[in-house]
Amino acid sequence: MKAEESSLRGDTFSILERGGIYIALVLVLVSAAILSPAFFKPSNLFNVLRGAAPLGIVAVGQTIVMLGGGIDLSLAGVMALTTVVVADITQGQNISLVPALALVFGIGIAVGFLNGLLVTKRRVPPFIATLGVAILLEGVRFVYTKAAPSGSIPPLVRFFANEAVGPVPTNLIIFFLVVAGFLFVTHKRPFGRHIYSTGANREVARLSGIDVDRVTLLTYVICSTLAVLGGLVLAGFIGYADNYLGRGYELDSIAAVVIGGTSFAGGSGGIGGTVVGVLLLTMLFNIVLLLSLPIEYQLVVKGAVIIAAVALYSFRTNRN
Amino acid sequence: MADVEMNNRVWSHKTQHFFETHSRFIIVVLVLLSLAILGSVASPYFRSSRNLLNFGRKMVVVLTMLSIGQTMVMIAGGIDLSVGAMVKLIGVFSAGMMLGEQGRLIPVSLLCLGFGGLVGLVNGLIVTKARVAPFIATLGMMSILRGIAFGYTTTPIGSVPKSMRFLARGMVGPFPFALFVIILFIVVACFVLKYTRFGRHLYAVGGNDEIARLTGINVDRTRILTYVVSGGLAALAGLFMVSRMGVGEPDIGEGLELDSITAVILGGTSLAGGVGGILGTVAGVLILGLIDNILNLLRVSSFYQLVVKGIIILIAVSIHRAKRQ
Amino acid sequence: MSIKRITRRKFLELMGIGIGAAGTAQFMPLGKTIPDAKAAAKVKTPPDQLMRQKLAKSTFDCSKYKKDPPWRLAFVTQGKTNSWVVMFDAHVDYAVQVKYKGLFSDFFYGDSQGNAERQLDVYEDALVWRPDVMLLAPMGQAAISASVDETMEMGIPIIYNSSRAESDNFVTWVEASNYRQGAVFAEWLAKKMNYKGKYIALSGIAGLSVVEDRLRGARDVFSQYPGIEELGQAYCDFSPAKGKQVTEAFLAAHPKIDAVWSGSGLQCWGAIEAFVEAGRDIPPVSGEDLNGFLRICKKYNVDFIAVNYPVEIGLHAVDAVVKTMRGETVPRYIDVPIVKFGKKDIDKYLRPDLSDDYWAIHKLPEDWIQKLGFKKK
Structure with a gap:
């Protein structure tokens, strides 16, 4: 009798563990339907998805870094620097977009290298390495703009960030492409497996012949590059050369990744959860606004969801 | 993961452990000394006794309180991101409840400290019992505490009784009163870490919790206690802040958590746990305070201040290359 | 509104601290604020405005x-x-x-x-x-x-x-006065709505005195008119992007928005874009003398009030x-x-040759504006 009971409980748990985040998503969707009929309006769904895309793009980068056992706090700094540099160089004209893009992607890659080298060669903990780089980037940005950014975002960038193809936002397509790229790498290329092995156990991965330092370095480079892309997409959403663009995205992306079930210690998790995590955070923000709730609800609900989601995941690791 | 292994080794070789701690500590003290020398050479104002004594009345004090708690949490292998939000929340709660009345000073202060400890307890329970990664648990708590603070007030509120201002602003002879308080805290914290069972347990738990468990240490209780201490000290830092300001201000406390973590890591405490100490942390806090102070007195534009600060932090943490093999 | 206040209080109690009451018990002397905007509306002149009047008389x-x-x-x-x-x-x-x-x-x-x-x-x-x-x-x-x-x-x-x-x-x-600026915005918007209608409020960063004072000024004015209702208020962190996201949600939730009270031109910029993309008529809005905001207002022929925070x-x-x-x-x-201006004076203040971050009303000579980096390249 007892055994039966526990196996029953086990079943409940296994549903939770396989689909926890999806159950949470459904719960939020259902409560949205009950609380605010406006949520399911096509225009609102369109806006939620379009709003989710920039966070989604950087969250993919953050997922890769965290799977490899790291963390990246500098990506918001990269996003903001991207915006002001592109706005300044192009002055809102498509014509000089190519050199501007070359420069910002170059900056992104360089920042990724700096993060990666600090973490691998100098063995600086990722948290402090990327935090130091974030402070440095903020300084560089202010030196560059003198606190008064000039120029604006060219129409072409705005098209890829703010328009729609049929009912689908263009930036969502970019997000999907990034996700598809991630899936391709993790499923079809050895590099994907190497990220997981490195994150799971660095020593074992090294002994099995993986160049763990190179893998870690690359995760940071990919993340910074995606931060450049995310910065462009977010900048194109409004077109203003915002010195504070992406503020808070570093912590929000981490929150989305862990809500999505990627382990903080690295080595386990995946992109599906991250996508849902991003949607969940964006939807919560949207619903709070639809219901016209004051700011404290937004903050408290967000905090509670983060803790609850991760607690749910750790149930299974606990059990195993 | 690799860092855990690094620590396995550190734990198993005690001499190495000592070398590790001390070499990091020596580096941080060297950085601190060179900053101090640079400051005295570059600016006559820096050398003035008023400036030096001012450190006893500045954010350094608040940051030291937060960082002592943070050090304990981190030695035991955790991290506490909720401390900045706690300072914000206690800042408005305490002033809002004291309303400048002397009679409410003690009860409200005790209530605030209790609340800080309680939130720490919740953090600890979430981390140990619900097995949520400390970063995430306290990140969530940070959001919740900020929410409560804004729910309580978004505008300046209340005031503290005049006598409370003595805590942050009072002078004993030429010395700021807070200097004595903070030195007392540092001494007690050093003592706790070095000579008490709790202190030794912290290092064991942070070094390798499995081994710690096998040697009969109550790992969960030790961890929870670190969060309680951290929460309580954060509440105390909030009281200190409000005594410095005189009025409850909702626009404070953002970013203090990252500053305290930076200070602790600068001071040589490992993010993976098991390694570190209070004196290093104090040196780390002083480095952050000195950077700001010197650059301000040299009238360096704040744009370059950020660049310089970032570079100094990166250099300080990367001089020492942690051993892995 | 009253229901919201009660849930707010409940919510605080639920957090395990029965001190929410202290929040509304605040009625503070000079220069301090009253947390409950509704309570403030009943007072004819709020305390900090009285304080200003008193100060202005002394030397x-x-x-x-x-x-x-x-x-x-x-x-x-x-x-x-x-x-x-x-x-x-x-x-x-x-x-x-x-x-x-x-x-x-x-x-x-x-x-x-x-x-x-x-x-x-x-x-x-x-x-x-x-x-x-x-x-x-x-x-x-x-x-x-x-x-x-x-x-x-x-x-x-x-x-x-x-x-x-x-x-x-x-x-x-x-x-x-920031309070006055918020109030001037609100007075103009109220008039435009014919003292009857629904508005949304977009603020900067929560907890900043500047931001909260403007909002308080606005609510004190709006609440004098029983026909005017606040649909929602949100903090947009002085970000046009967040202003746009927030307004999108408000547009989805409310079929009719008669005015946008915005504490600064930055979030209002986003709000205007949201209205345009939703295909809805842009209602009267408020903002400051920020060049980018003026540019957008001109582009979409928006009926606006701008008051500079000088x-x-x-x-x-x-x-x-x-x-x-x-x-x-x-x-x-x-x-x-301060200077108040609107749609008909826009060409006097908008400077297409300068960047979006330029503030129109100032006393600096032209070469200083160039030196500060506002000139387009």
Whole structure:
């Protein structure tokens, strides 16, 4: 009798563990339907998805870094620097977009290298390495703009960030492409497996012949590059050369990744959860606004969801 | 993961452990000394006794309180991101409840400290019992505490009784009163870490919790206690802040958590746990305070201040290359 | 609204602390605020406005500060975190370097990097530098109060530049009222709505005195008219992108929005784009003299009110510094004139040759504007 009971409980748990985040998503969707009929309006769904895309793009980068056992706090700094540099160089004209893009992607890659080298060669903990780089980037940005950014975002960038193809936002397509790229790498290329092995156990991965330092370095480079892309997409959403663009995205992306079930210690998790995590955070923000709730609800609900989601995941690791 | 292994080794070789701690500590003290020398050479104002004594009345004090708690949490292998939000929340709660009345000073202060400890307890329970990664648990708590603070007030509120201002602003002879308080805290914290069972347990738990468990240490209780201490000290830092300001201000406390973590890591405490100490942390806090102070007195534009600060932090943490093999 | 208040209180209790009541029990003396906007509306003139009126009638005798020039001036301020501050600071620089050339021997610029705690430390550093006079733009109304008391006791005169601290220990306060700005926006919008309709409110960053004062001013006005209803209020962190996201959600939730009260031009920019993309008519909006906001307003032919939060406050503040150091008697409150304008005057203020971050109403010569980097390349 007892055994039966526990196996029953086990079943409940296994549903939770396989689909926890999806159950949470459904719960939020259902409560949205009950609380605010406006949520399911096509225009609102369109806006939620379009709003989710920039966070989604950087969250993919953050997922890769965290799977490899790291963390990246500098990506918001990269996003903001991207915006002001592109706005300044192009002055809102498509014509000089190519050199501007070359420069910002170059900056992104360089920042990724700096993060990666600090973490691998100098063995600086990722948290402090990327935090130091974030402070440095903020300084560089202010030196560059003198606190008064000039120029604006060219129409072409705005098209890829703010328009729609049929009912689908263009930036969502970019997000999907990034996700598809991630899936391709993790499923079809050895590099994907190497990220997981490195994150799971660095020593074992090294002994099995993986160049763990190179893998870690690359995760940071990919993340910074995606931060450049995310910065462009977010900048194109409004077109203003915002010195504070992406503020808070570093912590929000981490929150989305862990809500999505990627382990903080690295080595386990995946992109599906991250996508849902991003949607969940964006939807919560949207619903709070639809219901016209004051700011404290937004903050408290967000905090509670983060803790609850991760607690749910750790149930299974606990059990195993 | 690799860092855990690094620590396995550190734990198993005690001499190495000592070398590790001390070499990091020596580096941080060297950085601190060179900053101090640079400051005295570059600016006559820096050398003035008023400036030096001012450190006893500045954010350094608040940051030291937060960082002592943070050090304990981190030695035991955790991290506490909720401390900045706690300072914000206690800042408005305490002033809002004291309303400048002397009679409410003690009860409200005790209530605030209790609340800080309680939130720490919740953090600890979430981390140990619900097995949520400390970063995430306290990140969530940070959001919740900020929410409560804004729910309580978004505008300046209340005031503290005049006598409370003595805590942050009072002078004993030429010395700021807070200097004595903070030195007392540092001494007690050093003592706790070095000579008490709790202190030794912290290092064991942070070094390798499995081994710690096998040697009969109550790992969960030790961890929870670190969060309680951290929460309580954060509440105390909030009281200190409000005594410095005189009025409850909702626009404070953002970013203090990252500053305290930076200070602790600068001071040589490992993010993976098991390694570190209070004196290093104090040196780390002083480095952050000195950077700001010197650059301000040299009238360096704040744009370059950020660049310089970032570079100094990166250099300080990367001089020492942690051993892995 | 009343239901919302109750759930808010409940919510606090649920968090395990039954001290929510203290929040509304606050009814504080001068310069402090009443947390409940509804309660404030019942008072005809809010306490901080009364305080301004009272201050404006009094003067401060500065004979004890009289000193022959040159003087050492310390200016502790928010720091160059956005373009408003850049132009505001430039007015102080302009006064010190050009208008009062030769009167100041040295100048200490205390940059708080937009952080109220950091300002406390920068302030201490400024005092170590031993200024003759202190120009202070407090970050938080409350945070720096006790430091101000101490400085005045040391015999260093303090002039508040733009915002003020709680402390009444100061020589003079040079500002334009944020409360009034919010109220002027609201009055115009209310009139445009014919005193009947629904509005949304978009604020900057939660907890900043500037932001909360403007919102309070607006709500005090709107609540006088029973036909006007607030659909929702949100903080947009002075980000056009967030302003747009927030407005999108409000548009989805509310079929009819008759006005957008925005505390700054930045979030309103996003709001306008949201209306355009939703294919809805743009209602009357409020904003400031920010070039980018004006550009968008012109592009979509928006009916708007713009009131500047004058960057020239810095200039008037240095005027007051000079008077103080010459030992004159100065008024305790100096109200810097504001400019209101709308759709029909837009070409007078919009500068297509300058960047979005330029603020239209100022007293700087053209070459300074170029030097500050507002010129398009």
